[in-house]
Amino acid sequence: MTNCVEYPAPCTGCGVCRAVCPAEAISLKVDAEGFWTAVLNKAQCIGCRKCLCVCPKIEQNFPASASFDSLPLYALHSQDPAEQASSSSGAIAAEITKWAFANGYKAAGVIYNYQRQCAETVIAETPAEAVAFKGSKYLQSDSAAAFEQILKRKDKLVVFGTPCQIAALHLAAQAAGRRNELVLVDFFCHGVPSYGLWKAFLEQQPAPVKQIHFRSKRRGWHSYTMEINGQTIPQAQNPFYALFFSDLLLGRACYACASRKSFAFADIRLGDFWGSPFDLREDGISAVCAISAKGREIISALMAQKQLVALPANHTVCQRAQAAFRDTPLRSDRRDFYLRRLAQKTPLTQLWAQYQRGGGFFKKYAKRFLFSCPRIAGLVRYFFHRSQGY
Numbered sequence: 001m002t003n004c005v006e007y008p009a010p011c012t013g014c015g016v017c018r019a020v021c022p023a024e025a026i027s028l029k030v031d032a033e034g035f036w037t038a039v040l041n042k043a044q045c046i047g048c049r050k051c052l053c054v055c056p057k058i059e060q061n062f063p064a065s066a067s068f069d070s071l072p073l074y075a076l077h078s079q080d081p082a083e084q085a086s087s088s089s090g091a092i093a094a095e096i097t098k099w100a101f102a103n104g105y106k107a108a109g110v111i112y113n114y115q116r117q118c119a120e121t122v123i124a125e126t127p128a129e130a131v132a133f134k135g136s137k138y139l140q141s142d143s144a145a146a147f148e149q150i151l152k153r154k155d156k157l158v159v160f161g162t163p164c165q166i167a168a169l170h171l172a173a174q175a176a177g178r179r180n181e182l183v184l185v186d187f188f189c190h191g192v193p194s195y196g197l198w199k200a201f202l203e204q205q206p207a208p209v210k211q212i213h214f215r216s217k218r219r220g221w222h223s224y225t226m227e228i229n230g231q232t233i234p235q236a237q238n239p240f241y242a243l244f245f246s247d248l249l250l251g252r253a254c255y256a257c258a259s260r261k262s263f264a265f266a267d268i269r270l271g272d273f274w275g276s277p278f279d280l281r282e283d284g285i286s287a288v289c290a291i292s293a294k295g296r297e298i299i300s301a302l303m304a305q306k307q308l309v310a311l312p313a314n315h316t317v318c319q320r321a322q323a324a325f326r327d328t329p330l331r332s333d334r335r336d337f338y339l340r341r342l343a344q345k346t347p348l349t350q351l352w353a354q355y356q357r358g359g360g361f362f363k364k365y366a367k368r369f370l371f372s373c374p375r376i377a378g379l380v381r382y383f384f385h386r387s388q389g390y
Helices: 016-020 050-054 081-086 092-102 127-133 144-152 163-176 195-203 239-244 252-256 293-304 315-321 332-343 348-359 361-371 374-387
Strands: 026-030 036-040 073-078 106-113 118-124 157-160 182-187 212-216 225-228 231-233 268-272 286-290 308-311
Touching: 016 026, 016 050, 016 144, 016 163, 050 163, 073 081, 073 092, 073 293, 092 106, 092 127, 092 157, 092 182, 092 268, 092 293, 106 127, 118 127, 118 144, 144 163, 163 182, 182 293, 195 239, 195 332, 195 348, 239 348, 268 293, 286 293, 293 308, 332 348
Parallel strands: 106 157, 157 182, 182 268
Antiparallel strands: 026 036, 073 286, 073 308, 106 118, 212 225, 225 231, 268 286
16 A cells, blocks of 8 residues: 555544645545545555555554553643633643743644634744634644644744644654654544534524634633624533534544554643542643653743642543543444435534434433533532542
């Protein structure tokens, strides 16, 4: 086999194959299911196999990694209340970005492109440009063009991305002799939803989306409240989140992702620190795993500069609450059904109602009640987690 596109495993859409292809034989396109996917022009392929060496769907590209339990884990949040309030979790990515510019690095992260209505990985040359990285974007980013630039540049960069993106970029940077100039930061990944779902969600909005905050803390950290054009949409009233978190509309590669379980590629891994110690907090706490010596150096420097507040951290609590540590079941029949209905332009409200009916009356209304009362939800989470021993 001479290229990764024909390798018999689902494409992650990381875009690094396109970035390293010297013949420009690979492009990235949104497929029929709504995911960025590598596409091959066979006539242009020269059989160099460079794409095979960086592809995160190929098992041979995964070296042994340290176990999660053996790595330093922190529960952290920014010392700056404004940063913490405007970030999805504890604002650690924002603090790492500040560190980057203060230490001669540029930064690459994900913005929401309002013209294209999609997530996009870009390089920020100034701290002002990096402000757009703040806040989670629960979408697969178009990353190939930015990764191609990163591999060609000579300067130092901090790069934020999904585990599959970071794994591939690590492999490509090693091959290009660029790894020492990069700080790679990924996160505890749940998977990415179909752009078919996102497009259907946008179509039901009363006006074009000109401003979006995917996860506002207006109703608390635990509540996935979206703000669009200044209007809030609570999680219980948001069909996009309902169907995303159902795990029925993730990319095929997300259901048995090796990248999100590996600690062989990134310098730092970030995420929400869910679990009983923080169930009653609504300001946001980040789980921070310092993987490499470089990652530990950065986190230690930020703590020494009093930029971060540290709280007790427990590996077991973190691991049990993160979907990244387990495979997500692929329910092909149901997944195909919802993707087919999206392709047929079925109104999202209709699909959402059908999904809710399948979940049962009590589940539907109990969850709606809990998400409207963050304090009660926190108490329920707290006692449930205590009953499970973490």
